[in-house]
Amino acid sequence: MAKTYKAVEVTAPGNLRIVERPIPEPDKGQVLIRVEACGICHTDSLTVEGQFPGLSFPRVPGHEVAGRIEAVGSGASVWSAGQRVGVGFFGGYDGHCELCRRGDFINCKNLTVSGISVDGGYAEMMLADANAVVSLPDSLKAVDAGRFSARV
């Protein structure tokens, strides 16, 4: 297996470049996804143009990801290698802030946002929190999954 993957990262507002990165091991609670398709959304321009508050560079945009689980970190065993999955704008929650303890995960004070606070899907590989990943049916093509998620 290749030891590197290609990613498109934003290095400064308006500046995109293709880079080769070492393939990471998923951390605790994470999965590594081999990206098959990623929708392009207008919201990505907040990353590309550096307009999202608190954004830091380099950052890989993209939050409409379809692919397959490549590797599973500890504590993420609800997923297994080879499963078809998607990741959206919601990139995960901390599980312990006041809002999370009320079950209001989407308003988590430490919400993770794919392609904004963590690297997204403009890449061949992507790390994602296991709790932000959704299952995709085999019958749904990766390109169509990205297109569908662009509407939500």
Ligand SMILES: [Zn+2]
């Ligand atoms: Zn979007």
Ligand SMILES: [Zn+2]
């Ligand atoms: Zn929280």
